[in-house]
Amino acid sequence: MSGVRTVSTAEALGLAADGYRLIDVRERSEWDEGHIAGATLVPLATVPERLPELVPDPATPLLLYCHSGARSARASAYLAQVGYTNVANLAARVAEWKPAGGAWEEPQQLLTDAQRRRYSRQMLIPEIGQEGQRKLLDAKVLLIGAGALGSGAAFYLASSGVGTIGLVDDDVVEESNLQRQILHTTDRLGMPKVTSGRLSINALNPETRVVEHRERMTADSVERLIGAYDVVLDGTDNFDTRYVLNDAAVKLRIPVVHGSIYRWDGQVTTFVPFGGPCYRCMYPTQPPPELAPACSVAGVLGVLPGVIGLLEANEVFKLLLGVGETLAGRLLMFDAMGTTFDEVRVWRDPACPACGEASPWRDATVPVAAEVAAG
């Protein structure tokens, strides 16, 4: 193991004071319990890939540590082998660091132990972690319609720890709903859908706060209903509600994830007010009702709203976590019969009465026309 110096806690404290770069090769869960101040987390398995990115200069003085020195010895040996010339390994329990007078950091405990256990698998994803999970737990998502589109979405939002889920629906559970509205069950026929939804959500995750809004969304109620939420998932069944929702969401700057279905076809997109087009940009003129036949008339396969509702939930997660590329500016079309996905661009319309140049709610500094030209 030429090139690797094995050091004691006392020696390591000296190296740290001399400016050695501290590398913690433990797992994130161990790191979250507390770590040496100023250290960088690079779990052992990721050392070959991550360390050369973080520390491109092989002459950089490095001090590696783990729980008791075994994993960091392996990482140190590897680094020496690939050309790092100044590697020290702390061959002692890192728990001695703080009592010996070393600077120690304990990240603020964002989650309870039960939450860590429950959400551990998704917290392993780098884009989520402890901070992302905290965002989900603090998030409030409103589902317009506790029906087919909302069903699949509600289950995954709840299971992933979204803290508050609001349900807007004035219907009761009917037998013909159960073929696709999996939030509801046979023994709840006649029960308000929002209550049935709460029971299903809390059976999956008792921690989720479910707010029952047993009413229809109207022009009078829309701002009161959506105002307290971070994201709205639109699973409505008529054009009136979609336009009412759009205008209020643009005014209050609340993102709306839009899903619609017809027989074997579904569409999904995301409207981020003033960050992309809105529903009125896409469809400036409200179509006649006969272009919007309800499932009770047109028919619908149960799995289709399942697919579309989950794509909507996927959009919600990205909006809440602030990661990835949403469907803002793109309309995704799913054809279940051919199993194809297509997408078209959706443009922000400078003439849009809701979010265009003449919008009463827009920030005049946002160059709508420039964005449209760039698109």
Add this chain to the structure above:
Amino acid sequence: MSSVRIPPVLRDAVDGSRDLPASGATVGEALEDLFARHPALRARVTEDGSLSPFINVYVNDRDVRFRDGLDTPVGDTDTIIILPAMAGGSR
């Protein structure tokens, strides 16, 4: 010939077809070619000779409203997508 994608709500006007070939150098000419074979489609897609205001038409992924409308050129490998709003949802 370009290919025209017919949305589910309009398929009853074209004997159930999902995709139809159409000839013409512009969106308008291609649609006229379709209307000649499927007359019922005209009233569902146009209004007073213009595109109906609640129907979106795309050439590939681009909305012709933001290009040249019915005069937007189409080539042989292009797909014209007719896309009315869909409202179906929860109930």
